[in-house]
Amino acid sequence: MTDSKPPSCSPPPELLDALSSARKPLLIAHISPDGDAIGSLTAMGYLLYRMGKDPILACQDKAPAVFNFLPFYERIVQSVDERPDLVISLDSSDPTRMGSIYEETRFGDLPLIVIDHHVTNVYFGDINWVAPDCCATDQMIYYLTKALNEPLDETLATALLTGIVTDTRGFRTYNVTPAVMHVTGELIDAGAPLAMITERTLDTRSLALLTLWGRALDTATLEDSVISAINTLTMRQDLGGIIRAEGLVSFILSAQEAKIAAVFTEMPDGKVECSFRARRGYDVSQIALQLGGGGHPPAAGCTVEGAIHAVRREIVAMLKEEVQRKR
Numbered sequence: 001m002t003d004s005k006p007p008s009c010s011p012p013p014e015l016l017d018a019l020s021s022a023r024k025p026l027l028i029a030h031i032s033p034d035g036d037a038i039g040s041l042t043a044m045g046y047l048l049y050r051m052g053k054d055p056i057l058a059c060q061d062k063a064p065a066v067f068n069f070l071p072f073y074e075r076i077v078q079s080v081d082e083r084p085d086l087v088i089s090l091d092s093s094d095p096t097r098m099g100s101i102y103e104e105t106r107f108g109d110l111p112l113i114v115i116d117h118h119v120t121n122v123y124f125g126d127i128n129w130v131a132p133d134c135c136a137t138d139q140m141i142y143y144l145t146k147a148l149n150e151p152l153d154e155t156l157a158t159a160l161l162t163g164i165v166t167d168t169r170g171f172r173t174y175n176v177t178p179a180v181m182h183v184t185g186e187l188i189d190a191g192a193p194l195a196m197i198t199e200r201t202l203d204t205r206s207l208a209l210l211t212l213w214g215r216a217l218d219t220a221t222l223e224d225s226v227i228s229a230i231n232t233l234t235m236r237q238d239l240g241g242i243i244r245a246e247g248l249v250s251f252i253l254s255a256q257e258a259k260i261a262a263v264f265t266e267m268p269d270g271k272v273e274c275s276f277r278a279r280r281g282y283d284v285s286q287i288a289l290q291l292g293g294g295g296h297p298p299a300a301g302c303t304v305e306g307a308i309h310a311v312r313r314e315i316v317a318m319l320k321e322e323v324q325r326k327r
Contacts, residue, residue: 008131009143009179015127016147018086018111022053026084026107029059029076030097032244032273035166035201038063040090040115040137042070043159047145050156056084060099064246066201070162071155086111089125091137093118093294115140120285120294132296135175138163142183154191161192166201169250173298174280208239209246216245216263220252225259226319227252230308232266243267249275259326260284260319266308274315275301282326287318 019025025048029041041057048055049072057076067073080101087110092098114125117140119132134140138160145152145160164184168176171184188194205213212235220229229252231245244265253261259282265273274291276284276299283297293302304311 008133009140011129011140011144011147012127015113015115015129015144018113018127019048019051019148022048022086024054024056024082024084025086025088026056026058026080026101026110027088027090028092028098028101029057029063029090030092031060031099033059033061033063035067036136036138036163037091038067038070038073038076039159039161039163039166040141041076042067042072043138043141043156043163044088044090044115045075046071046156046159047141047148047150050150051148056080056082058101060101066204067162069196069200070159084110086113088113088115090115091118092116093121095124096292097294115144118285118294119296120289120300122294133175135173135177135180136163136167138167139180139183142187152186152190157187157190157192158197161187161194162197162201165194165197170198170202175296205247206242208242212236212239212242212245213248213251216248217252222255222257223316224320225257225323226262226316227255227258227260228262228264228312228316228319230264230266230312232308233268244273249277253277253279259323262312262315262319264308264312264315267303271303271305272308272311273301273303274311276319278322282322284319284322287315287322290318291315 027044029037045055045057058080063076087107112125114128117131117134117137121130131140142160215235216229216231236242249261249263259279261277263275278284278298285295285297285300288295288300288302291302
């Protein structure tokens with residue numbers, strides 16, 4: 001199989017120069033991190049460490065334990081005390097996604113590199129490498145590794161494949177292309193254990209998460225091909241600190257009658273996290289963008305102010321308009 005890499009997936013020369021001159025780069029994964037966020041964070045950290053750098057790996061929210069097999073997982077911090085000389089935002093479409101880690105007063109004078117694959121990216125860095133043709137930011141880090149003439153080893157390949165597997169839901173999304181499969185083959189050749197990654201990240205859930213799924217599923221409703229559910233503070237108060245019903249929004253989209261799915265999560269600060277999924281031909285990214293979030297046409301999200309039931313009602317109405325527009 002030949003490598004059919006899209007043009008946007010080549011890192012710009014100025015990015016390579018910035019990485020070369022950096023000594024202590026700060027790498028930031030987005031809030032509510034998923035597999036591509038943690039995969040790209042640990043892959044980039046490991047890659048730069050191997051190049052003789054001293055990277056700081058940071059994420060506002062604790063990395064899910066399901067990813068504890070990844071390199072440098074134990075080095076991910078929730079606050080930064082050291083002084084970096086470069087900031088790299090990974091898998092974030094806008095600066096708010098970096099959360100509390102990026103403090104303008106502390107880091108605003110440092111060069112900011114953005115590496116992201118979301119179509120809604122607002123190009124907020126000094127150097128922006130945005131590649132919507134890539135299925136995951138980890139696919140971009142693979143191309144970066146090649147551009148730096150760095151070898152793939154099993155450790156790096158495992159982190160990269162984790163992001164690709166999770167963001168494509170096990171190679172089931174529309175943006176799985178021959179280029180993605182070429183990269184996947186290279187990563188497996190380098191030793192990445194596809195079966196283990198799939199089992200750990202897609203097929204393993206805690207009993208607490210399954211319990212939360214069950215409670216949220218009791219709230220599921222279908223309106224004009226839009227299926228939605230809510231996850232309230234009360235539902236999870238006895239579940240040991242779990243917050244998000246990870247994976248639920250993709251699961252409810254499997255309802256035969258649904259074209260778009262949404263899960264609304266009530267947060268302690270009075271805000272509501274909104275997660276959207278859509279079948280091929282429908283676009284939830286623009287609605288998320290209107291609401292201050294972002295993502296891809298089939299998968300997007302945002303965080304909004306308001307009471308959860310009111311938020312659900314208003315946003316479901318917007319999603320129904322998207323369905324009607326496509327009919």
